[in-house]
Amino acid sequence: MRKNDEFIGNVSAVGSNMEGIVRIDNYVCFVPFALIGEKIKFKVLKTTKNIAFCKLIEVLTPAEQRVRPRCCVYGKCGGCQLQHLRYKDQLKQKTQTVSDCLRKIGGIEFDVLPTIKSDNEYEYRNKLQLPVRFDGNGALIGFFANNSHRVVETEDCPIQKPWCKDVISVFKEYISSTGVSCYDESKNAGLIRHVVVRQIDNSLMITVVINGKTLPKSEVLIEKLSLKFKKFSLFTNENENSNNVILGEKFNLLFGEQYYYTEEFGIKYKVVPESFMQVNNQVKRKLYQDVVRAINADSETVVIDAYSGAGLMTALLSQNAKKAYGIEIIKQAVDAGNVLAKENGLSDKVENICAPCEEELPRLIARLRAENAKISVVLDPPRKGCDKLVLDAILSAKPDKVVYVSCSPQTLARDLGLLTGKLYYDGNELKKSVDVSPVYEIEKVQPYDMFPQTKHVETLVSLVKI
Ligand SMILES: C[S@@+](CC[C@H](N)C(=O)[O-])C[C@H]1O[C@@H](n2cnc3c(N)ncnc32)[C@H](O)[C@@H]1O
Known part of the structure; x- marks a missing residue:
């Protein structure tokens, strides 16, 4: 198989970037914008050992799920990957992607719940x-x-x-x-x-x-x-x-x-231009409610909200808990979180710490453990996932409950593999474990369609100590 070769083939699977996969000879051909079940004509752009990156030329037999994309630069712009797929099938595909990543990367077989839809399929980004x-x-x-x-x-x-x-x-x-x-x-x-x-x-x-x-x-x-x-x-x-x-x-x-003030869940808060905000308000609200429910804090629980952004979730988590700690690297977001806590009468229940989680979480969790606190942890890292030091600290302090919110099924699967003992690091190399007694088991995996029309998916996972 060489560059510029053209082929006709049937799409038999979907790749992690939502491309169609066609197998020809010994090659796995990735063809963006092709759907499973379709017969397509495509052209090879680049090959490595037995992988070919290709371009769709023509859909010869369209799938029933194919729909007309709304955008006039769809396929040229890198923003969306799924406008050509009927919305209910986008949701199914995202559930499948999360499940595939858990299995292939994390070595985890788990029944992933159906992806929760966005009320707005378009016009959702804030x-x-x-x-x-x-x-x-x-x-x-x-x-x-x-x-x-x-x-x-x-x-x-x-x-x-x-x-x-x-x-x-x-x-x-x-x-x-x-x-x-x-x-x-x-x-x-x-x-x-x-x-x-x-x-x-x-x-x-x-x-x-x-x-x-x-x-x-x-x-x-x-x-x-x-x-x-x-x-x-x-x-x-x-x-x-x-x-x-x-x-x-x-x-x-x-x-x-x-800055502007806004209010959600009865909490008034300040937004500055640099604070992180989830892009889809309606799905974000559903997700935050589910995180609070999954943590299910009581008046004895101390919650650590790692990667806490502007502190809204930390404040919500503190409401039923003894105390909630937010850890966030961006100072302006931490300042906004402190103002939020103060203005909502939560200052004595919330402490926002400005530090990298890899430095602060191991320190904080060890201190709380030494004080015999009942600890729960929320992890909501950026796309690259959690630092190894964060996961090591959790595995050694063993908080009762961990809720992991992720926008990357790939790094989520890696980190869950480490938390459930399916994977371990040998130096810098990630390896599959044999014969370990795991510290955590997964209770629930729930994807949310925070980003309709794109390949991205947000996932909440709750883990309990075995
Ligand atoms: C996916 S956002 C989650 C924010 C928040 N939980 C929310 O829902 O709005 C990840 C956050 O982690 C922060 N962050 C990135 N790297 C970090 C690190 N090493 N330590 C602490 N915070 C970090 C980012 O600034 C961002 O606010």
């Missing part, structure tokens, strides 16, 4: 991240192509809220009317790198990420934004680094409020 680039001719605003930093231009995005279209048009007009430069990654030159927007209730928090210190003619931008949006704040964020991280450290307020 956060927009638009890369802005100079392509040699002019400004491009849109989304990155898959696995690349090439911007695919677009006027709108159907998984975003309807205000996305206005944000794109305002920035296009502002850039073309003022001639403000846009970022050229190859030269680390040009000013505007990204536009990041968050919706908090009826307000927008708009951040222009710039490769510099000031945004020229910002009054023009403010005027254009005022014509479209009733309530918004405008910030610049200084990022002069040449890496892939979107935000730099420093935010400067140009217009509107420095």
Whole structure:
């Protein structure tokens, strides 16, 4: 099998990135946007030993579950992978992916519950991240192509809220009317790198990420934004680094409020531009309720909420518990968590600690263990999963209950393999265990469709000490 070869084949399985899999000779061919059961024509883009990465040319026999994608740049933009699959089948596929990852990566056979749907299949995102680039001719605003930093231009995005279209048009007009430069990654030159927007209730928090210190003619931008949006704040964020991280450290307020207050579950809290927020409000609420239920704290329980973000979940967890500790690395999010606890009368029940979990959790859990506390732990790490030191500390302190929330089935499966004794580290190498007496067993695995139309899935796992 060689590059540019074309084949006709039947899709017999689905890959972890939701691609169709066709087996030809000894090759496993990954074909994005092909569905199981379809007969397709495809072209080979790249081969390794016996894997071929391919491009779909034509669907010869479409599957019954195939639907028309809503987006005009679907397949070019890297944001969505499943718009061509009927929604109820997206949910089934996500359940299957979680189950497959647990089995293949973690060595765990477990009945995964059906994925909980999002009420909104489209227009669900409360956060927009638009890369802005100079392509040699002019400004491009849109989304990155898959696995690349090439911007695919677009006027709108159907998984975003309807205000996305206005944000794109305002920035296009502002850039073309003022001639403000846009970022050229190859030269680390040009000013505007990204536009990041968050919706908090009826307000927008708009951040222009710039490769510099000031945004020229910002009054023009403010005027254009005022014509479209009733309530918004405008910030610049200084990022002069040449890496892939979107935000730099420093935010400067140009217009509107420095932060917004919102209320959920009867808890009032402050949102700052840099605090982490789940992107789908309705699914997030369901997930948070289920985390609190799974922890089921009583007045003796001390909860450690590791990777706690802006502290909403920590506050919720503290309500029935003796105390809840949040551990979070971003200082502004920790500050927001402290204000949240104070303003909701929870200061004596919540302690937010600003530190890396790999340093703080082992210390905290050992101290609580020495005090004979009844400990439960919530883990909600970023995509790369938990640091080995965090899992080691849990395995040695053995809290009664661990609830793991994850946005990556792959790293979730690895970490669950370690917590349930199916896997262990030999130096830096992950190995399958034989003959161990595990500390934890899995009680429940529940996926949530936080990100419809994409390959991503959020999962809650509750574990109990054996
Ligand atoms: C998936 S978010 C979860 C946030 C929060 N639980 C929520 O639902 O809003 C992961 C959080 O972990 C934080 N984080 C990343 N690496 C960390 C580390 N090594 N130690 C502590 N926090 C970290 C991020 O800043 C982010 O707020």
